[in-house]
Amino acid sequence: MTGPALLIRRGRVWRPAGVLADGAVLIEGGRVAWVGESGAAPGGWDSELDAGGALVTPGLVDAHTHPVYLAPRLREVAARSAGAGYAEIAAAGGGIGATVRGTRGAAPGELAELVRERLARWPAGGATTVEAKTGYHLDRSGELAAVRLLAGLSTAGRLPRLSVTFLAAHALPPGYERTATDYLAEVSAWLPEAKAAGAAAADVFCDEGYFEVEPSRRLLESARAAGLAVRLHADELARTGGAGLAAQVGAVSADHLLRIDAGDAVALAAAGVVAVLCPVTAMGMGRLPPVAALRAAGAVLALGSDHNPGTSGITSMATVVGLAVQALGLSLEEALRAATAGGAAAVMLAGETGTLSPGEAADVVLWDADHEGAFAWQLGELRPSAVYRSGLPILGAGG
Ligand SMILES: [Zn+2]
Numbered sequence: 001m002t003g004p005a006l007l008i009r010r011g012r013v014w015r016p017a018g019v020l021a022d023g024a025v026l027i028e029g030g031r032v033a034w035v036g037e038s039g040a041a042p043g044g045w046d047s048e049l050d051a052g053g054a055l056v057t058p059g060l061v062d063a064h065t066h067p068v069y070l071a072p073r074l075r076e077v078a079a080r081s082a083g084a085g086y087a088e089i090a091a092a093g094g095g096i097g098a099t100v101r102g103t104r105g106a107a108p109g110e111l112a113e114l115v116r117e118r119l120a121r122w123p124a125g126g127a128t129t130v131e132a133k134t135g136y137h138l139d140r141s142g143e144l145a146a147v148r149l150l151a152g153l154s155t156a157g158r159l160p161r162l163s164v165t166f167l168a169a170h171a172l173p174p175g176y177e178r179t180a181t182d183y184l185a186e187v188s189a190w191l192p193e194a195k196a197a198g199a200a201a202a203d204v205f206c207d208e209g210y211f212e213v214e215p216s217r218r219l220l221e222s223a224r225a226a227g228l229a230v231r232l233h234a235d236e237l238a239r240t241g242g243a244g245l246a247a248q249v250g251a252v253s254a255d256h257l258l259r260i261d262a263g264d265a266v267a268l269a270a271a272g273v274v275a276v277l278c279p280v281t282a283m284g285m286g287r288l289p290p291v292a293a294l295r296a297a298g299a300v301l302a303l304g305s306d307h308n309p310g311t312s313g314i315t316s317m318a319t320v321v322g323l324a325v326q327a328l329g330l331s332l333e334e335a336l337r338a339a340t341a342g343g344a345a346a347v348m349l350a351g352e353t354g355t356l357s358p359g360e361a362a363d364v365v366l367w368d369a370d371h372e373g374a375f376a377w378q379l380g381e382l383r384p385s386a387v388y389r390s391g392l393p394i395l396g397a398g399g
Contacts (some may be wrong), residue, residue, distance in 0.1 A: 001088045003149065004045075004046035004047060005026070005027065005028040005029075005033070005044065005045040005047075006026075006027045006045060006047050006049060006370075006391070007024060007025075007026050007027075007041055007045040007047075007048045007049070007050045007053055007091065008024060008025045008026075008027070008048075008056060008364065008366070009021050009023075009024040009038040009041055009048060009050060009051065009054060009180060009290070010022060010024070010038050010050050010051050010053060011024065011025070011038075011051035011053070011054055011055070011056035011370075012051075012053060012054065012055045012056065012335060012370060012371065013035065013056045013057075013357055014055060014056065014057045014372050015035070015057075015058065015068075015216045015340075015356045015357075016058075016337050016340060016341045016354070017357075019231055020035070020036070020037060022037060022039070022211065023035065023036065023037060023038060023056065024036060024037070024038040024040075024041040025056065025356060025362075025364055026041065026042060026045060026281065027362040027388065027391045028045075028121070028391075029365070029391070030361065030362055030390040030391035030392070031358075031359060031360065031361060031362055031390075031391065032356055032357060032358050032359065032360050032361075032362050032364075033358060034138075035356055035357070035358065036205070037062070039257075042218060043357060049366075049397070051366055052320040053370050054366050054367060054368070054369070054370060054385065055366070055367040055369050055371060055372055055374070056330045056356075056364060056366055056389060057126070057197070057336065057340065057356075057364075057365050057367065057372070058340045058341075058353065058354050058355055058360075058363055058364065058365070059126070059127065059128025059129060059160075059319070059340075059353060059354075059363030059364060059365055059387065059388070059389065060125070060126040060127045060128065060129075060317035060318070060321070060339045060340060060343070060365065061127065061128075061129040061130075061131075061302065061339060061340060061342075061343025061344055061346070061347060061349075061353065061354060062122060062127045062129070062130045062131065062160075062301075062303075062304055062305050062307075062315075062317050062320070062343070063131050063253065063255075063274070063276045063302040063303060063304045063342075063343045063346040063347060064133075064255050064276050064278055064304025064305065064306050065129065065130055065131060065132050065133065065149075065305055065306065065307040065308075066129055066131075066132075066133050066135060066136070066167070066306070066307060066308035066309070067115055067118050067119055067130075067132050067133075067303065067307060068103070068111070068115055068132070068134055068135070068137075068146045068149065068150065068269060069093045069099050069102070069103050069136045069308070070099070070102040070103045070105070070106045070110075070111065070114065070136075070308040070309075070357050071099075071102060071309065072309040072310075072313055073094055073095075073098060073099065073309050073310045075094075076089050076092075076094040076095075076098075076199070076310060077151065077310070077311070079094075080359045086209075090173060090224060094284055094288070094310075095310070096136070096267035096310070097171070097174040098172075098311065099136045099309045100136050100137065100138050100173065100174055101174060103136040103137060103142075104136075104137055104139070104142055108145065111149070112149050115149060115150075115153065116156065117157070118154055118286065118315070119132070119153060119159050119160065120159055120160070121159060121315040122159075122160045122315050122316075122317070123158070123159075123160060123384070123387045123389075123394045123395040124315070124316065124383065124384070124395060125315055125316025125318045125319060125320075125380075125383075125384075126316070126317050126318050126365045126367070126384050126387065127160050127163060127315075127317045128160050128353065128363040128365070128387060128388075129160055129161045129162075129163065129164050129321060129343065129344070129347060129349060129353055129354075129363065130160045130161070130162055130163070131162075131163045131165060131167075131304070131343075131346065131347050132150045132165065132184050132201055133164075133165040133167040133170075133200075134146035134147055134150070134164075134165070134166055134167050134168065134170075135167030135168065135170030135171075135268075136170070136309075137168075137205075138168060138170065138171065138172075138173035138174075139173060140186075140190050140193075142166075143166065143168040143190065143194070144190065144193055144194060144197050145200055145288045146390070147164055147166055147194050147197040147199045148197045148198065150162050150164040151164050151197060151198025151199075152198075152199070154198075156277070157314055157394075158394045158395075159394070160389065160394070161349075161353075161361075161389060161390075163200050163347035163348070163349065164198055164199045164200055164201075164386070165199065165200065165201045165202065165203045165231065166190075166191070166194035166199040166201070166202045166203070166228065167202075167203040167204075167205075168190060168194075168224035169183075169184055169187050169202070169203065169204035169205060169211060169219055170203075170205050171205060171210060178211070180210075180211055180215060181215045182295055184204075184211060184215045184216070184218065184219045185215075185218075185240070187219060187222045188218070188219055188222040188223075191223050191226040192227075193221055194224045194226075194228065195227050195228050196224050199228060199254060200228070200229060200347070201223075201228055201229040201230060201231050201348075202219070202220065202223035202226075202228045202229075202230055202231075203230070203231045203232065203233065204216045204219055204220060204230075204232055204233070205233040206232050206233060206234055206241075206242040207233060207234070207235065207236055207237045207238065207240055207242060208237045208238035208240055208247060209237065210233075210237075212240070213240060213241040213244075213245050216232070216242070216245060217245055217248070217249060220232070220245070220249045220251070221249065224249070224250075228350055229251075229252045229277075230249060230250075230251045230252065231246075231251050231252055231253040231254070231255060232245065232246045232251055232253075232254050232255065233255050233256055234246055234254040234255060234256060234257060234260075235254075235256065235257055235258065235260045235264070236255075236256035236257070236258050236259070236281070236285070237258075237259075237260040238259055238394075239259035239260065239261070239264075242254065243257055243260045243264040243265075243267065243268055243273075244264060246268065246270055246271070246273045247264075247267040247270065247271035247273055248271075250271060250272075250273075251271075252273070252345075252346060252347075252348055253273060253275070253276045253278070253302065253339045253346045254268055254273050254275060255275075255276040255278065255304065256259065256276070256277075256278060256281060256282075256289070256306075257275055257276075257289045257290075257294075258276065258282055258285060258287045258288070258289050259287070260289070260290060260293070261290070261293070262290070262293040262296070262297070264296040265266075265293040265294045265299055266292065266297045268294075268297070268299050269294075269297040269298045269299040270297075270299070271299075273299075274299075274300045274302050274342060274345050274346040275289075275294050275299045275300065275301050275302070275348055276301075276302045276304050276313070277289050277301060277302070277304070277324065277328060277338070278303070278304045278305070278306035278320075279302055279303070279320060279321070279324050279327050279328050280305065280306060280311070280312040280314055280323065281306045281311055281312060282327070282328065283323070283327055284311050284312070288327065288329075289328065290297070290396075291328050291329050292329075295334075300341050300342050300345055301330070301334065301337070302336040302338050302339075302342040302343040302345065302346035303317070303320050303321065303324055303338045303339045303342070303343065304320070305317065305319075305357055314380075316379065316380050317339055318367075318375060318378075318379075318382045318384075319379055319380035319382070320339065321335045321336060321339050321375040321376075322335075322375045322377075322378070322380065322382070323374050323379065324339075325375065325376040326379070332372055332373060332375060332376060335375065335376075336372060336375070340354045340355065341354040341355050342354075361389070361390045361391075362388055362391035363388065363389055363390065363392055364387075364388045365384045365386070365387050365388075366384060366385045366386040366387075366396075366397075367382060367383070367384055367385065368382065368383050368384065368385050369382055384396065385397075
């Protein structure tokens with residue numbers, strides 16, 4: 001189902017290629033058929049929407065999320081705000097291990113419904129595509145079930161499109177008695193099944209206290225051999241070499257990057273690795289990624305909410321764009337480009353979404369503002385009035 005042909009006219013159409021102050025977008029067969037000045041719009045459409053000067057953008061892409069969990073760890077968030085450290089929280093039974101225990105204990109139907117309801121929030125922040133990771137089961141059957149759950153939801157009504165990432169290498173399973181290298185060797189054996197279940201990529205938390213570079217490299221090489229793209233949580237807690245590894249193995253993205261240096265930024269850019277920045281996480285860590293170095297290197301940027309049960313509950317890419325400007329120092333142009341074309345590159349959907357170019361899926365957002373400055377000015381208060389995924393309304397527009 002793709003819906004009738006629709007002309008959206010009289011919008012301020014923002015695209016990575018430039019702005020049309022009085023622009024129009026023609027949607028046919030779920031695809032962008034034409035974009036140009038309102039006065040030059042072709043006929044032949046079934047219905048017309050007068051945007052009344054409102055901002056129109058491509059659907060936003062959230063390039064980093066962890067949505068498959070039972071419940072947020074709110075007590076831990078409060079404890080951390082009062083100065084509790086990582087070790088203290090882990091000793092009190094918190095951290096990723098706590099989420100794993102709870103999520104493994106959830107009934108499959110209960111977890112599926114929670115995750116579906118959770119993902120239904122993203123369109124309200126303007127996202128039509130979301131990268132979604134597994135990683136709160138940390139055993140073969142649970143991780144593969146999480147891939148199947150996400151892959152199934154990607155085609156569900158009124159949800160964003162999902163790009164599924166297999167993150168069994170998130171942390172050591174609670175109570176695991178062998179080494180991290182042993183665990184990654186086990187995970188390697190699950191990769192072909194993850195691919196078959198619908199994963200597009202594999203990810204590893206390559207950082208201090210998690211997984212070291214060499215076993216991570218072996219895992220990612222196995223993932224490539226299994227036909228999966230690879231991405232990394234890299235150099236967030238300490239500069240252990242994750243970004244360098246991402247460049248060496250040809251990762252599609254390296255995420256967080258709070259500790260990288262200028263040389264790492266050059267290596268990422270030269271290897272075509274998308275740098276995924278997560279402003280909420282950076283603010284929580286009190287450490288910002290080196291945007292100037294990434295900019296100077298010419299790296300492609302993307303943005304993520306890093307939605308997860310421990311440190312970020314946000315689902316609004318409008319908020320993430322605003323924070324990328326206000327906290328990370330991106331220009332509005334850079335932030336919007338990162339949240340559209342950059343995100344599409346991070347999830348390997350360049351050419352399919354992110355630029356409002358003819359032929360792409362008609363992922364279109366009408367905003368309750370008449371200029372993109374509203375992203376930084378209103379932060380999380382900027383809302384879409386309508387969101388289309390492949391030409392079908394998933395928010396507003398009577399859908
Ligand atoms: Zn993450």
